[in-house]
Amino acid sequence: MPLLLTSSTPPTALEKIINSGVLPIVSSNGPSTFYEGPFGNTGFEYELAYAFAEELGVELSIIDVANREEIVESISNGNGYFAAAGIAIPNEKKHPSEKSIRFSIPYLHPTQQIIYQRDMRKPKTIEDLLDKDIAVVANSSHATTLHKLQKNYPDLQWREIPNSDMADMLELVHTGRADITLSDSTTFITNSVIFPRARIAFLLAEEDDIAWAFPQAGDNSLFNAANRFLTRSIDDGKIAALTEKYFSKPAVDEGNALAFVKRIEKRLPKWVDFFKASADKHKLDWLFLAAVSYQESLWNENAKSYTGVRGLMMLTNQTARGLGIEDRTDPQQSIEGGARYFINMRKRIPDGVQEPDRTWMALAAYNVGLGHLEDARVLTQRDGKDPNLWDDVRQYLPLLAKPKYYRTTRHGYARGWEPVTYVQRIRNYHNILIWHYENVRKQEVTVAIDNGTEGNIEEESIIENITQPK
Template sequence: MRNRSRQWGLQRLSPLRRGFNVAVLIGLVSTLAVASRAPTELERIKADGVLHIVSRNGPTTYYEGTDGLAGFEYTLAKAFADELNVSLAIRDEEHLGRLIDAVDDPQINLGASGLTITPSRSEQVVFGPAYLAITQQLLYRAGEKRPRSFEDVVAADKDLLVIADSAHAERLRQLQQQHPTLRWREQSELEMLDLVEMVHSGEIDYAIVDSNAYSINRSLYPRARIAFDLEEEQQLAWAFSRQRDSSLYDAAQTFFERIKSDGTLDDIRERYYGHVDEINNGGALLFAKRIKSRLPKWKKDMQEAAEIFDLDWQLLAAISYQESHWNARAKSPTGVRGLMMLTRPTAREMGVSNRMDPTQSVHGGAKYFRKIYDRIPADIQGSDRLWLSLAAYNVGFGHLEDARVLTERFGGNPDKWVDVREHLPKLAKRKYYRTTKHGYARGWEPVTYVQHIRQFYNILAWNEHLEQRRIAALEAADEPEGEFRKVNLPYTLNMSMSLL
């Protein structure tokens, strides 16, 4: 009886025990499943602490700026890495075809290189959210007959060059179905900047480039003109491997949704594709107007800073106008601030605690310019020293030295601005900057920067000259009748400042 009761008791408890055992078993299985599950792409990145991207060094992607790496793609990728709380590592790939292939490399997480979404590429990779619209444009040389369609291009039977494995080459293959006699050449070791220059110089007749690449180079190569747009807008996006899970892709989706909604993406676009208009008649008139409306508020600060650092106050005024249009509250998406638009590192180096303080900004900018001016080799004097200093102020001293090395290499005089300015744009071309110490730079920008400041300086100097004449005339009118007073009028318009 006792045995039966014990047996009955065990039988009565066994369902509870069975339930407990099942729960424990499920928990163990779940734990083991989680422990044995391979980490997602995003989990691996966070565990490693690094986001690895493949890109192509250049003006629309990434390059070495005056304060470290910069570029549209770099800034986007760095912001994404920051959001993931990891660092960013970039592998450079020169060839577009190999760049797309590299997206499947286990050591690469994504491709970020201004990649156009195309049908053939979409078969190989998964594209993330589009972040920039561009148009493919056919370029021709000003002075030649402008083609207005591919019928004209075919009829002209001229030299058309595109980058190998590019979206442009893919589009031409599609167009060849409509125009069987359409012919073109493809070359891999080229950038769009090269194509713009080659059209400008007449080395080739036609080229196809993206609208964003043309817009940042057109002022440097004005003979390269747009003949027509190939089609409607296309979209640029990051490329992700089809062989992996979607965790990183999903994180990128969330990232782009945020930066589109909070204005960050617009700020980055403005930083790299916004531009200062060329000084035309309207710009000169606006400048003259602001000489009267804005300059008087800051003139004393500029004169004091010029006195301290042995500079021309009108030069400081011209630099300040180029930087901020004499707006003491000026801010830029790049992080520069104030009248002289100082970066945070430069302000710290120059002892500026508040970049928005006009006096501190002007004195900090003057001190920084003087420092650069004093670094120029002592045997370079006169206007050459000044223009080279301005170029270094804009692009960085290291990049200026690279340009001087290139100038000498090509038989020019590295101490002459007229020679150096011809070679500064080479810093944006791979075949040249890969041989330099500091690498890629937006070499056309210091050329334009110096041109603008020289023009602003001339207007300021002429305005000052007229003002001195007016004051002298008033003083002469106050002299007693019959008394002759000699009036010395220094001609402050320094003609050496005019454009070469």
């Protein structure tokens, strides 16, 4: 009988993962790490770790914790093979609590920034910070930077906040509970819309080195595989593409009224019959459907985004298939798919929500996902407001981007300001379309009167019929 020598050799960490088919990692729900988008989990760290799991041929599983302290504790206790959470490598000696972890090669190098409250005088030098209330995350690279600066500026003082993250610090500055904080450039970009009163004062020479965190104990199989993957991802441009996707400055808004009116004249006429056909089929206002399409694609049938959505109504492959749409890039099918998707969302809004609030909430769900909308309704109700009124709910959707609130919800972080803007823009576009076609109708009536054929013009006003979506 042959000896099974391999049975006496324990499997490596990498072999355990491959054999189980799952890669459990630790992260922290937030805008620069991972969050639930309208089409599933997304975020810089999520996409990077997901690509690594795909390379290994396994599923990715995320253990969500709140802050750096909990991340270190989870990794040290073996509650995940590594942490992917935008963690900066300490630029001097590790804090004693982090001696049980080691770091992969760094894959991001964001700059450190001095952030101030915009109502105060803008600091320009370190000397300007000496009498300010400075708050930073405890045991962070930013605390280390301040310790280094203190050698040359002995009067520099600050407070370190335990069990917190950089978004918490930005909120302190935004709300006036601190004058100054330090942030890395990636975190500031992803949170600047949420905390607009926090502004960049100046940049520091220091850069953070962002890396995955692994336990010190154990073999090197997974650690080495991760480093090889990260090296390839840097070399082949994957990291650069993800950085551009998640950490680039917000694009300039193209939805201004002048451009919109020009596109009404040049782009919309090609698709009017398709909008009318789908609108009639589903008992919708075709101008409302056209407004949704403009917000999604600017009526560009070839539109596509980095998230994989395409066509006039910007549908994903998965959504299109679920709606019975064979070719989402075909304008007529795309419009029909968008109409079906909106109707499905509207049906799933709770019965207590009446029109027009039902339509506005369905639009918000179309943009951010039904789960996040429901989270905002829960926050609305908790605060004593009416979760069935859009004017109340829209005030609470942006709170889903703040740790204080999203950590209490079922679906976690969301870019909650986006559905609010999304709904308002569609309402604006819809009104402009109404006004435009009312003017067209008036012009047709004037021409008809001049030609003596006014009896052929319908008497009912477009505005009377379509001020609100049906």
